[in-house]
Amino acid sequence: MTPPIEAVWRLEATRLIAALLRAGASLALAEDCVQDALVAAMQRWPAEGWPERPGAWLMTVAKHRLLDRMRHAQMAAREQQALGNDADSRAAHLAPDPLDLLLADEADEVGDDALRLMFIACHPKLAREAQWALTLRLVAGLTVAEIARALFAKESTIAQRITRAKAQLAGEPFELPPASERTARLEAVCTVLYLMFNEGYVASSGAEWTRPTLCHEALRLARHLAALLPTEADAQALQALMELQASRLPARTDALGRPVLLMDQDRSRWDHLLLRRGLTALTRCRNLNALKSQGPGILTLQAELAAVHARATHAEDTDWPQLLRFYDALLALQPSPVVALNRAIALSHAVGPAQALPLVEALLLTGYPWWASARADMLQRLDRIEEAREALRQAIAWTGNERERVLLMERLGHM
Known part of the structure; x- marks a missing residue:
């Protein structure tokens, strides 16, 4: 696939x-028709x-591919009818009129x-990990390799989860679940949106440090979700x-285009409109919790952590003890290695590297460059320079992002 067509594909595939x-296709049929459109474009x-x-x-x-396939399905159903299928069998196999489906403009509560x-992909019949994998593939358009890195899983495992999830959702209607089910699926939807955002914030592979388009799409959907569920x-x-x-x-x-880490950033370049919007949304969240x-839940604590950095005009103004308190609370709710x-x-x-290093070395994060x-x-801060160099070489070997690799190699060269 040529890069320009691939870029269009990433933007349009989910839509x-x-x-x-929405036009009545199954998930497998929809994917087949969209793949047909991609092949036609490449040709x-x-x-x-x-x-x-x-x-x-x-x-x-x-849509033309879908119309063709639906019409063929109708013809097959009519042939079965002519052979004397009973009424119940005919009703089960007869496809709805494709033109009616494609031209219908029903009221849409979600609007996106x-x-x-x-919400469909995060169906409760799927295991949590399957929900994440399927949604990241369908909505975020991430590759199996990217999803595997995001979820700390093997590529073969992710591929199997996606295949099984599609099979389990075969025949599910493409409709917004009722309010009670919507709330039950909210945690999974939020998790997937944040994983999608993170892949854009620090690309796990490729030539660029970030994928802003992916970040902005995740943020757009998060804003839409917050407007849809104002009391959550x-x-x-x-x-x-x-x-x-x-x-x-x-x-x-x-x-x-070279990476600049948080503590080295020119904070005057931060988008202050987004900062204000973020702090306003955090206030709404606090009020709802009260x-x-x-x-505070996991997402609230993560937002609180981001807000501590947002309020620090300069890196040296960062309130590390407050960050540590929020991380203590987050670790109690989400005891993960990351x-x-x-x-x-x-x-x-907040305290010093001597106290923190044993905690880092006790973690099992093989393959995680950070x-x-x-x-x-x-x-390095403990003047154990040779060990620091070896750790950086390990990070370089593990990273799949070219910009990140250059950044780490520069650090190694200056050490």
């Missing part, structure tokens, strides 16, 4: 699949020139096909967290 699902665009509206072109071709697709603290917390982290995107790379007499690593980093700044990088930083 195309969602539109065909025709290089020879005939690019259409003025590539997304609309792909949508038209995909991608968000609607997320998690929805408000997710928006707050993404707004605050997205505010740093302009400062995360220099003029040459109204319901409940403590949270423990971030808590140890905060501890190294674990090795954090360990190298603490070793």
